[in-house]
Amino acid sequence: MNMISSPSILLIDDDPKQIQSLAAILRQHDYRVFAALDGRDGLAKAAAKPPDLILVDLYMPDIDGQATIRLFKAHPTLQHIPLICLTVSHQIDDKLSAFEAGAVDYITKPFDPAEVIARVRVHLRLHQSGSPRAEPERVPEIPPVPEGTQQWSERLVSQAQAILLREMSSPPSLGDLAHRIGTTQRHLSHEFRRLVGTAVYAWLREERHREACFRLLHTSQQLNQIGQHIGYQSAAAFTNAFRARFGMTPSDYRRAAGVRVVEDEE
Structure with a gap:
């Protein structure tokens, strides 16, 4: 008897009809499905019972898909769950914004059932194969920065990330990177680990x-x-x-x- 449970998928969409349609597609392939009508509800449900993958609509009132993705990426125990965006938009800027927020893929509405299943399968497989290495490295507890310096530290880390993404093909050394943003190599490493949870080049x-x-x-x-x-x-x-x-x-x-x-x- 096979005791391995099927992967669970959380659907976040403000349209119940879209949820019903997607759920029917996924359940035909034995995926376990649960749903939420907005990002906050989705985050609460995922925190109570973490899914293996999340499908989130890009356009929703109040909290849109990008904001919802950022909510999950900021959550310490949910940030590694792959999120796929659902969108009616064919604009590349909308799709790139979703990727910048942390989505791993997108599916364009109206849905093609075969594409939905193909995208879901490949990202579940990638997540399962990469999950042991995706866990953040354990580092000693670092005391919080003194009051009043948090915003400055966040700006330094953000500037470092922007440079690394822009120069991904030939990134600067850690020392050069620190010099370019006006800090020391040691301080940049310290703040990057504290705010991001991993080393700069990891x-x-x-x-x-x-x-x-x-x-x-x-x-x-x-x-x-x-x-x-x-x-x-x-x-x-x-x-x-x-x-x-x-x-x-x-x-x-x-x-x-x-x-x-x-x-x-x-």
């Missing part, structure tokens, strides 16, 4: 993986082009790093999501 490594996933799913770029954009000098180096993180090659990832691109040899 964070950049995960951002590289996220950018790679986006480009694999939503562009026709060759593997060497994607690899060079995120800091790898060859398709082979990119493939090895991607396989080590996700347990599959970039081409396998594309195929699992139903993306067809003529690629270079891996």
Whole structure:
């Protein structure tokens, strides 16, 4: 007798009809489904019973999809759950904003059932294969910064992240990065761990993986082009790093999501 329970999926959408439609698609494939009509309710339900994956509508009143994603990404025990955006928009800016907020993918309305299942499957697989490495490194407790310096520290970390994302293909050293934002290497490392929960270049490594996933799913770029954009000098180096993180090659990832691109040899 198989005692392994099916993955659970949280649907967050203010339209009950959309929830009903998506739930029917997912339940046909034995996924366990529960729903919320807004971001706050979704966060409360997820905190009580964490799902394996979340589908969230981008356009909702009060708290929209981007704000909802940020709520989850700020939650210490829910931040690693993959979130897929549901959107009627075909505007690339809307989709990029969702990715910047922390979404791993998007599905355009009206839904194609086969695409829904393909996207859900691939991100559940990636999450399961990467979850042991996705846990934040345990670090000693760091005392809170003195009152009045929090905003300054957040700005430093934000500036560092912006530089690293902009120069992802050839990032500066930690010392150079600290100098450019007007602080010391030690202080930047300290504040980055305190505010982000991980080391500077461990964070950049995960951002590289996220950018790679986006480009694999939503562009026709060759593997060497994607690899060079995120800091790898060859398709082979990119493939090895991607396989080590996700347990599959970039081409396998594309195929699992139903993306067809003529690629270079891996």
